[in-house]
Amino acid sequence: MGEHYEQYLRNNRSRHLEELKQYLSIPSISALSGHKQNMVQAAEWTAEALRRIGIEHVQVMPTGGHPVVYGEWLKAEGKPTALIYGHYDVQPVDPLHLWDTPPFEPVILEDKIYARGASDNKGQIFMHIKALEALLAEDGTLPVNVKLCIEGEEEIGSVHLDEFVEVNKEHLAADVLVISDSVMYAKGKPAICYGLRGLCGMQINVKGPSGDLHSGLYGGAVQNPVHALVQILSSMRNEQGEITIGGFYDQVRYVPEEERERFRSLQFNEEQMSQELQVAELFGERGYSALERTWVRPTLEINGIYGGFQGEGVKTVLPSEAHAKLTCRLVPDQSPNEIIERIQRHIDRHTPPGVSVTTTLFDTGKPFVTPVDHPVIQAAGRAYREAYGVEAVYIRSGGSIPVVATFAAVLNVPVVMMGFGLSDENIHAPNEHFHLENFDKGLLTLCRYWYELAGIRSNDAIRNGDNNCSS
Amino acid sequence: MGEHYEQYLRNNRSRHLEELKQYLSIPSISALSGHKQNMVQAAEWTAEALRRIGIEHVQVMPTGGHPVVYGEWLKAEGKPTALIYGHYDVQPVDPLHLWDTPPFEPVILEDKIYARGASDNKGQIFMHIKALEALLAEDGTLPVNVKLCIEGEEEIGSVHLDEFVEVNKEHLAADVLVISDSVMYAKGKPAICYGLRGLCGMQINVKGPSGDLHSGLYGGAVQNPVHALVQILSSMRNEQGEITIGGFYDQVRYVPEEERERFRSLQFNEEQMSQELQVAELFGERGYSALERTWVRPTLEINGIYGGFQGEGVKTVLPSEAHAKLTCRLVPDQSPNEIIERIQRHIDRHTPPGVSVTTTLFDTGKPFVTPVDHPVIQAAGRAYREAYGVEAVYIRSGGSIPVVATFAAVLNVPVVMMGFGLSDENIHAPNEHFHLENFDKGLLTLCRYWYELAGIRSNDAIRNGDNNCSS
Incomplete structure (x- = not known):
């Protein structure tokens, strides 16, 4: 296994990127009421992309706000079920005059694709769809069962998703929640994120x-x-x-010394960060490193x-x-x-x-942390090692995906955050972009992950591997 | 004397107000570069208004910025010469959505004229022109000599007027500077202003x-x-x-107790002010009254x-x-x-x-104060008494007309500030307006003032009546 999807992804790369450009050209800004029609358009586009690759029971499900796109493939009998979460909405684009190219006219420059949503999150949810496409096209099947839940209100606080998850909790039941909406530790250094603010x-x-x-x-x-x-x-x-x-x-909550020690071992370069941001020095709460100030403070x-x-x-x-x-x-x-x-x-x-x-x-979200040694997280580590050829690091993130805490609590599932973005990709800012290196390697990682997940000894090991969440 | 111009002003009131509406409809916003052409238009309008009433040597004089309109009438041999200063430029109008009627479409509602510039300062400089028109039309002459200097950069700090006054100081030489760009003490209570911040x-x-x-x-x-x-x-x-x-x-500078006592005698109603502004209470530097905080602090x-x-x-x-x-x-x-x-x-x-x-x-302006007992100021007091039937009060103002200090220093003249505005007329804010009661009584006051000024025993008494300025 492995060779088939690799070949398939290579052969279909140009078409995939053209499709991604189409997706990114829809100005699905959830915060602005004038973009309501674009939101419907982006939801329909997402649903159609799922149907085309063989995902079943695809629906654009209404909420009190922007709709949720749902789809499933549940034919891997006896195998774990993964719920994939992402969002098709994007941040506003102002100040528009600071964009070098129009935010909704995607362009590829120096192996990066520039557009609002390229990294957060259309680019990454699109990768999930294309990884499933590759496996289904080559194998005619998937190694695990999957459900996809792609919402349109993440950038405005997932206003209606809490209720949606509560109402549809039987429907969404799964063994693990997989999200690709966080960043790698650095270029070439993949990371699995186990905590969010x-x-x-x-x-x-x-x-x-x-x-x-x-x-x-x-x-x-x-x-x-x-x-x-x-x-x-x-x-x-x-x-x-x-x-x-x-x-x-x-x-x-008190941060144990061993966790702080693990942070220190990452040897984060604060000097480089301040150079990249063009500030004379970093600044923040005294007594903590920059990583700690963004991750655990x-x-x-x-x-x-x-x-x-x-x-x-x-x-x-x-x-x-x-x-x-x-x-x-x-x-x-x-x-x-x-x-x-x-x-x-x-x-x-x-x-x-x-x-x-x-x-x-404004809408609220609870902070969240998952144990590092959970089997679904360790499986992700193996997938990254295979695709990137390096060890992934285990990090927390300063960002927030408020719905993660809701999912974990309502569905009682562990959460794996396998993000392929980089922290300098200007998400929420002008000139957002996404590195195609991580588009390619990320696709391989995701394909691999479904095989790794299928290999875990039993579903029980997944669900009861540990106390699986803490919000 | 007196009856003729009163009759004339009554007979021509409708025409005067129509002309004023024309003047106010020119969006002469000096701060916005996009309005450069409107500035020229307003200057030409002013010049033409002066020519039409018989003012001589009217010129639109270029500066490094917006032009100055100059005109003179110097046939009152042996009589004092007054320099009348005003400005044809206005403040920006944003936030536009807070205006009840468009700022450059003047309307008269409940005996008030609404438009940007109605009070500050087109309305008041227009009154000076019409007072001279009335005297010239009825008497064929003026009791004093007059020069008019009407600039287009007051709202942006009179950028080029200092230089203009310096270069043209022989041309502008006068015995007294008269300005109508300040406010009355209250409705029905005229005031002569002797100090500006x-x-x-x-x-x-x-x-x-x-x-x-x-x-x-x-x-x-x-x-x-x-x-x-x-x-x-x-x-x-x-x-x-x-x-x-x-x-x-x-x-x-230390404010003498007798001046503070004079302020107190005005019995300014702070409670009423806070009600008018719809604030729970006034606020400012402790130890000083609201009047003191705006006038001398x-x-x-x-x-x-x-x-x-x-x-x-x-x-x-x-x-x-x-x-x-x-x-x-x-x-x-x-x-x-x-x-x-x-x-x-x-x-x-x-x-x-x-x-x-x-x-x-931003551009700067010096603070300024003139002695209250100067003959040219006392003459203004008599003119107000005649026109309004009440005693004028002597006040200072929290506003700034930076060029006053320049005029006083360069031309060595005393300054009389006879404003006809009211403090609640929303100058610099949405829904600026001007009370027509003060349009009518103000015209009478100005006509009367020129006779009172002509009656002062000698020019020497005007120029050397006191140390005439302090900036």
């Missing part, structure tokens, strides 16, 4: 006088909402990068701020209102809802006189 | 990583430019509303702030850059350039690690 956030709206005022005639007499906002925001973090929201760190980041005059030149206005968007990345055992409450209490306590503050909440 | 400001640009980053993958490891910006801005003011820039208050106000994601919903980005615009209002004897230097030193000292900061400076 959680997420919560809000928009803060500060309202002052009923209209914009002349800053000369009123300046000094009236609270300026932008001053109030920067005062509130500034009070949330000290100069050492520590979050000063009362109780913010109370529920943070929580954060509070302002994602956007706006108020008053933003045009060319100067306008001497005392603005009527000011706004900021902020999100926290959470680690076990922080509770998103509890952190939101703490932030709101902090805002109440730090709102200066003369303005009023309202907040609107 | 100065102005300086800058845009602060904070640059972090070379591009926007994923706030999950990088959050915690890298300085967030928005956090850095709010930290810098927050450090500039304490919770009591005091500016904490080192040395900010060092040059502030300096301020630092953030006029605008922006960075990161501002769209609908959430985008979990760690922004690459963040920006703020701030301006200070200054009082005697603060120096705009010195304050700018102090702010820059403060920024240098408060810039956190991991970002770089640049600043771009």
Whole structure:
């Protein structure tokens, strides 16, 4: 086994890339209501791609928001069932003027494909579809049973997926959840991710006088909402990068010294990171390395701020209102809802006189971690070794896939995160791209993984290999 | 004297208002380069309006930026010469969606005319033109000599007017400078303004990583430019509303107790102000009344702030850059350039690690104050009493007309600020308007003022009535 799908993938590479370009050209931005029709189009495209390769019972299933694409192939009797999760929605593209090529006109340059969604996540869910295509085309069968659940709301917090998973939990039942939506450790260094941060956030709206005022005639007499906002925001973090929201760190789980030692053994190059990002130095919570600050420590980041005059030149206005968007990345055992409450209490306590503050909440996701030594994770290690010719490393990620915690809890499955992205591929930013080297090797890894998974001694070993999740 | 121009103004009121609507419909926004042609159009309109009423030697004089309109009438032999200053440029109109009627389609509603520039300053400079028209039409002459200097860059800091005044100082020589670009004390309570605040400001640009980053993958490891910006801005003011820039208050001139007592005697209603602005309470530097905080105390106000994601919903980005615009209002004897230097030193000292900061400076203006008991100011008091039937009060203003200090210094003239605006007329904000009651009474006041000025015993009394200015 192995030679057939390798040959098949080589022979069909050009066609696959053309299909991927088609997929990436659909502007499926879930956050913007004007793109609703594109979302349907991307869902239909995904469903059709599944039907074409022989996946059965493919459906575009409605939710309260954007639809979920579901399909299955369940003919590997006695073999484990894997649930593959991914998403066909993408992030907004602004600031558009910073893109070198249009975000929805995919181009391949220097063995990388550039487009919004190339790495996160259309490119990677497309690889899953093509790996299954290769096996089905060459073998006429699959070594394991598979179910696919591809949603359209990941970039807006998987608004309706919790409910979808709950309602369809019998339908989605599986032995393992496989997700390719994380990054490799570095170029040429594959990684299996066993932990993700959680997420919560809000928009803060500060309202002052009923209209914009002349800053000369009123300046000094009236609270300026932008001053109030920067005062509130500034009070949330000290100069050492520590979050000063009362109780913010109370529920943070102790990170064992052996795990920190494993992080150190990765010899992460902070100097190189700061060079790549073109900053004079990295910055963050004191007492922790950059890896630790992104993997096992929580954060509070302002994602956007706006108020008053933003045009060319100067306008001497005392603005009527000011706004900021902020999100926290959470680690076990922080509770998103509890952190939101703490932030709101902090805002109440730090709102200066003369303005009023309202907040609107964003969707939340729990933090998540899986034991490193679980058989489904070790099987992934073997698949990577085969395809890449090197040992994979076991990492955590600072990102969040809120639905992972839901899947793990509702379906009671272990989770394997086999991502093929690289951290400098500008996901969520202008000029997102994906390295075709990892498109090719990733396809081989995925094909191989299904054989490795089929080889695990029994389904029981998968399901009860360990206490399989912790969210 | 008196009856003739009153009758004339009544008879021609409808035509005057139609002309004013024409004038206000020209979108002469000096700050926006796209409006260059409208600026020329507004200058030509002004010049033609002067020619039509009999003003002589009318010229549209080029500068390095928008042109100055000049005209004169110098046939009142042996009488004082007044220089009338105003501006035909207006502020930008955004946020446009907050206007109830389009800013450049003037409408009269409930005896108020709504349009950008209705109060600041087209409406008021137009009144000067129409007052001269009434006198010339009825008497065939004027009681004093007049020169008019109407510029197009007041709202962007009178960029080229300092040089213009310096170059043309013989041409502009006069006995008194008259400006109608300030506000009355209240509806029905005319005021003569004897002091203005100065102005300086800058845009602060904070640059972090070379591009926007994923706030999950990088959050915690890298300085967030928005956090850095709010930290810098927050450090500039304490919770009591005091500016904490080192040395900010060092040059502030002592305000005598008798002047503060005069302010108190105005019985300014702070409660009413906060109700009008729809804020729970006023806010500002402790130990001073709202009037004092706007008239005789300096301020630092953030006029605008922006960075990161501002769209609908959430985008979990760690922004690459963040920006703020701030301006200070200054009082005697603060120096705009010195304050700018102090702010820059403060920024240098408060810039956190991991970002770089640049600043771009806005134009400056010196603060200014004229003695209350100067004959040209007392003459204005008599004119107001005649036209409004009440005593005018003597006030200072928190606003800035930077060129006033220049005029006073270069031409060595006393300054009379006879404004007809009201402080709730939304100048610099959506729904700017002007009360027609003050259009009518203001025209009478201006006509009367020229007779009062003509009656002062000698030109020497005007020029040497007192040490005439202090900037």
